[in-house]
Amino acid sequence: MIAQYVTDSAEAVQASGTPEPKSIWIHGSITYVSTGTDYVAPTPEVLPE
Amino acid sequence: MDIQLNSSSIVDLRALSGVTGTLYVKRDGGTQEVRVGSAANLVGYSTLQSRAETSFAGAAYALGWGVLSVSDRPYSDGFVLPVPALPTYGMRKWSTPVGHACNATWNNTTGAFTLATAFQPVYSQGIWLRFTAVGQSTSTGGPAVGGIYWCVMSSTTVGQAYALRSDPAVGFCPYTPDISGALLSTVAGTHWAATGTDITLASISCPAGALGSQGTLRTEMYWSVTNSATSKIVKQNFGGNTLFNQPYTTVGGARVQTLMHNVQSKYQKYIAGNAGIAGVGGTTSGYLINGTEDTTLARDVLFIANTNGVDSAVLEFAAIEVLPA
Numbered sequence: 001m002i003a004q005y006v007t008d009s010a011e012a013v014q015a016s017g018t019p020e021p022k023s024i025w026i027h028g029s030i031t032y033v034s035t036g037t038d039y040v041a042p043t044p045e046v047l048p049e
Numbered sequence: 050m051d052i053q054l055n056s057s058s059i060v061d062l063r064a065l066s067g068v069t070g071t072l073y074v075k076r077d078g079g080t081q082e083v084r085v086g087s088a089a090n091l092v093g094y095s096t097l098q099s100r101a102e103t104s105f106a107g108a109a110y111a112l113g114w115g116v117l118s119v120s121d122r123p124y125s126d127g128f129v130l131p132v133p134a135l136p137t138y139g140m141r142k143w144s145t146p147v148g149h150a151c152n153a154t155w156n157n158t159t160g161a162f163t164l165a166t167a168f169q170p171v172y173s174q175g176i177w178l179r180f181t182a183v184g185q186s187t188s189t190g191g192p193a194v195g196g197i198y199w200c201v202m203s204s205t206t207v208g209q210a211y212a213l214r215s216d217p218a219v220g221f222c223p224y225t226p227d228i229s230g231a232l233l234s235t236v237a238g239t240h241w242a243a244t245g246t247d248i249t250l251a252s253i254s255c256p257a258g259a260l261g262s263q264g265t266l267r268t269e270m271y272w273s274v275t276n277s278a279t280s281k282i283v284k285q286n287f288g289g290n291t292l293f294n295q296p297y298t299t300v301g302g303a304r305v306q307t308l309m310h311n312v313q314s315k316y317q318k319y320i321a322g323n324a325g326i327a328g329v330g331g332t333t334s335g336y337l338i339n340g341t342e343d344t345t346l347a348r349d350v351l352f353i354a355n356t357n358g359v360d361s362a363v364l365e366f367a368a369i370e371v372l373p374a
Contacts, residue, residue: 008182008195016246017186025247025353026179028196028218042245042282042296042355 148363160233190238
């Protein structure tokens with residue numbers, strides 16, 4: 001699920017602080033929090049060939 | 050031909066003399082008035098709201114002037130795209146740095162700060178930095194509203210933040226303001242950099258249909274990152290697709306070029322700088338078509354950093370070219 005919040009709002013802070021795996025994207029005044037199947041794990045480093 | 054519009058400028062459209070077609074004017078954010086033609090012979094007039102677009106058909110503007118006035122300028126500048134498209138034209142380019150600030154200390158109530166980890170250069174000519182609001186996580190200091198603020202550094206760690214703030218959610222092309230303006234009101238205390246969070250640093254709108262059915266979007270960018278063992282991720286998105294996504298550790302910076310090609314009117318394959326095809330003539334383990342996006346609609350080109358709090362990532366400059374076909 002991808003939820004949308006006003007950046008820095010109490011709801012955004014609460015959603016960002018939950019312990020479940022999540023991706024947080026602060027896009028200016030809009031913050032997106034992705035959980036569940038929408039969570040994307042960090043990409044490992046790929047060294048140049 | 051494209052014409053780069055600065056905020057509040059008058060543009061000599063006589064350079065378009067002989068070009069037939071439609072003059073498109075687009076605004077990434079804020080409000081602007083656009084007038085085409087001389088005062089005595091006004092051939093077009095429009096007021097554009099944020100993310101609006103207008104056009105002036107025909108060649109009547111060929112000997113006129115475009116008068117651009119901007120009622121607010123916290124966001125990006127506008128640009129003009131005449132069609133029919135020429136073989137290659139630039140879309141946007143800038144060299145004002147924008148970065149994700151690392152953990153820091155707010156030294157007073159008027160925006161003076163000290164970074165926990167030094168930048169590589171002294172950004173004495175200014176830099177846009179993203180700070181969180183006071184009260185966020187462990188931030189005991191900072192501005193009332195988080196955002197990307199104009200700052201001028203006096204050393205690699207000490208800087209002054211100003212109230213001038215930009216919002217990538219409505220478009221932001223980094224620019225150097227004529228004047229820095231009022232100091233930023235802050236609460237003294239600690240600044241927590243949003244650890245492990247994607248932060249949009251710049252947002253440019255690619256005009257609807259600019260690529261054509263077989264066109265290419267080419268981006269050149271240079272990132273500076275703290276040279277350390279911890280990961281700093283930089284990304285470039287186009288609409289809902291990620292063109293480039295690369296963590297960096299023990300490097301000081303990276304020059305990146307990305308290409309995205311339309312293969313049908315609405316679909317792209319893109320070649321990014323990672324996935325083993327960073328070099329000229331590189332290979333990939335899979336099929337190249339990795340994304341779909343309807344480019345007949347305007348799409349945002351986003352530049353994103355994700356750091357760890359201790360380190361910083363700075364987008365030093367970028368150039369986005371559209372090669373229509």
